[in-house]
Amino acid sequence: xxxxxxxxxxxxxxxxxxxxxxxxxxxxxxxxxxxxxxxxxxxxxxxxxxxxxxxxxxxxxx
Amino acid sequence: xxxxxxxxxxxxxxxxxxxxxxxxxxxxxxxxxxxxxxxxxxxxxxxxxxxxxxxxxxxxxxxxxxxxxxxxxxxxxxxxxxxxxxxxxxxxxxxxxxxxxxxxxxxxxxxxxxxxxxxxxxxxxxxxxxxxxxxxxxxxxxxxxxxxxxxxxxxxxxxxxxxxxxxxxxxxxxxxxxxxxxxxxxxxxxxxxxxxxxxxxxxxxxxxxxxxxxxxxxxxxxxxxxxxxxxxxxxxxxxxxxxxxxxxxxxxxxxxxxxxxxxxxxxxxxxxxxxxxxxxxxxxxxxxxxxxxxxxxxxxxxxxxxxxxxxxxxxxxxxxxxxxxxxxxxxxxxxxxxxxxxxxxxxxxxxxxxxxxxxxxxxxxxxxxxxxxxxxxxxxxxxxxxxxxxxxxxxxxxxxxxxxxxxxxxxxxxxxxxxxxxxxxxxxxxxxxxxxxxxxxxxxxxxxxxxxxxxxxxx
Numbered sequence: 001x002x003x004x005x006x007x008x009x010x011x012x013x014x015x016x017x018x019x020x021x022x023x024x025x026x027x028x029x030x031x032x033x034x035x036x037x038x039x040x041x042x043x044x045x046x047x048x049x050x051x052x053x054x055x056x057x058x059x060x061x062x
Numbered sequence: 063x064x065x066x067x068x069x070x071x072x073x074x075x076x077x078x079x080x081x082x083x084x085x086x087x088x089x090x091x092x093x094x095x096x097x098x099x100x101x102x103x104x105x106x107x108x109x110x111x112x113x114x115x116x117x118x119x120x121x122x123x124x125x126x127x128x129x130x131x132x133x134x135x136x137x138x139x140x141x142x143x144x145x146x147x148x149x150x151x152x153x154x155x156x157x158x159x160x161x162x163x164x165x166x167x168x169x170x171x172x173x174x175x176x177x178x179x180x181x182x183x184x185x186x187x188x189x190x191x192x193x194x195x196x197x198x199x200x201x202x203x204x205x206x207x208x209x210x211x212x213x214x215x216x217x218x219x220x221x222x223x224x225x226x227x228x229x230x231x232x233x234x235x236x237x238x239x240x241x242x243x244x245x246x247x248x249x250x251x252x253x254x255x256x257x258x259x260x261x262x263x264x265x266x267x268x269x270x271x272x273x274x275x276x277x278x279x280x281x282x283x284x285x286x287x288x289x290x291x292x293x294x295x296x297x298x299x300x301x302x303x304x305x306x307x308x309x310x311x312x313x314x315x316x317x318x319x320x321x322x323x324x325x326x327x328x329x330x331x332x333x334x335x336x337x338x339x340x341x342x343x344x345x346x347x348x349x350x351x352x353x354x355x356x357x358x359x360x361x362x363x364x365x366x367x368x369x370x371x372x373x374x375x376x377x378x379x380x381x382x383x384x385x386x387x388x389x390x391x392x393x394x395x396x397x398x399x400x401x402x403x404x405x406x407x408x409x410x411x412x413x414x415x416x417x418x419x420x421x422x423x424x425x426x427x428x429x430x431x432x433x434x435x436x437x438x439x440x441x442x443x444x445x446x447x448x449x450x451x452x453x454x455x456x457x458x459x460x461x462x463x464x465x466x467x468x469x470x471x472x473x474x475x476x477x478x479x480x481x482x483x484x485x486x487x488x489x490x491x492x493x494x495x496x497x498x499x500x501x502x503x504x505x506x507x508x509x510x511x512x513x514x515x516x517x518x519x520x521x
Contacts, residue, residue, distance in 0.1 A: 031397075031398070031401045034394055034397055034398050034401065035412065035415060037390070037394045038394060038415060039414050039415055039418060041387060041390055041391055041394070042415065042418045042419060042422055043418060044387060045387065045422060046418065046421060046422045046425055048383070048387075049422065049425045049426060049429060050425055051283075052279075052280060052283045052429070053283075053425065053428065053429050053432070055282075055283035055284070055285075055286065055287060056279050056280075056282050056283040056432070057432075058286070059282050059283060059285045059286055060282050060338065060436075
C-alpha cells in the first residue's frame, strides 16, 4: 500500500518544529532571524494540524 | 385569482381575497394559505423554466445496483492469501467479474501449485478469468493489460476495482465503495479504509498500525479538500472506467503508480475520496530493512510525482506543503549550527516560541487522542506507545533520516542523469555513486514484492 499523507512528510513537518525548536531554545545564542523562522513554521504547522482536526471531525461517518 | 384550498375557512368557492375575516387567527391562516399557494406556483415555474439547474444537483442516492464492475488482481508469485482473496470475493460477491493478471510469475516448483489452484478456480467459475502477461510488466503494466482486455470486450464494466493480491476484504467492502463512487458526479475514484493485519507482531508493526490509522484520518479530513485525498492507494481502489480512459490508465515503470494516477485524475478535474466504512486489511513490513526500502520507494516516487505536477501544483498540494515546510525547517536547523549570535537572541521571540510550541503540542495531543479513540484495532499497548512519545519519536527520526537521504538520492539521480547524457565519460562515476547509495539503502527500483519474494521486481 502506498500512502503519502500526514504520517510521513507532512507528519514530520508538522511535529518536528515542537522538538527541534524546543531543543534550540535550550541552547543560547540563536540568531533572531532563525528564531523568527521557527515562529513562522511552528505557526503554519499549528494551523495545518488544527485544519486537519476540524476537517476530520466534520467529514467522519457518524 | 386564487380559490380556497381544501379545508380553508371560506364559503362555497369564495375567493381568498374576498373572504370575510372574523378573527386575527383566521387572518393569519388565510395569509399562510396565500403564501403557500404562491410558493407552490413559483417552484413550478422555476422547474419549468430551469429544469437543468434542478437535475444538475448530484443526488446522494444516484447509485444504481445495476452498475457493472470488474475486479482486477495483478499478481506476481501469488500465495495462499491470493487464492483466499479470490475465493472470498467470489463468496461475498457471486456476480463479481474477477480478472487475475499473472505478471509472468516464474513457473517454479514453489509457484506452480498456487497458480494451478487459481487456474482451476477460474475454470470452475464463469465470472473469473485468469490471464498471463507476455512479459513481466510490473504492477502498472499488469493493470493496464487487464484494463485493455476489459475495454476490448463487449460488456465493458462501468467500475474497475484494482487491488493488491495480499489484501483481505469485508463482505460489504465493494458495495460500499460502489455507492460512494456514485455519490457525486465528478468522483473518479474511491479507496478503502486501511487496517493492518499484522500490527501485533512487534513494536515496529504497532507503530505502523498507528501511522496507517493516521493516514486514514488524514484522508477522511481531505475528502472535502482540494478534490480529495492525496493518494488513492493501490491496495484497494475503485475507478470509474470512463475516468481511467481519460487518463490513459496507469503509468508503466512508475514507482508509485497509485499516487501518479490520483494526481493525473485530479489534473483532469476529477474528485477522489475515501469510503471510511469500506474496510480492507493489509500487511506492513516487519523489519526495519523492509520498512526502509518501502519508504524510499514511497518518497522517491512521491518526489517524481511532485516534479511532474509542478505546473499544476494544487493536485499535489498537501505533499508540496509538507516538503516545503520540512525543507525550510531543515535549512533553519542547519543555519542555527553555523550562525551564532553571541547569546543576544530577542527576548520577545523566545517568548513567542514558548507560547506557540505548547499550543502546537496541545493541538497534536488532541489529534492523538482522537486518533486513539477512533482506532478500532488499538489496545492498551497502543495507548501506552502513543502517550509515552519516545518510541514514536525514534520512529519519526528514522523516517526523517530516510527522507533526507531520499532527497539527496533524488537530487543525485536527476542531476547525474542529465550530465551523463552530455558527458558519457561520467558513467563509471555515476555507477559508483549509485552503488554507494544502494549500500546505504537507496535505490529507485525498490518494490513491495521485491522485498519479500524476489529481487528486481516491483509490483
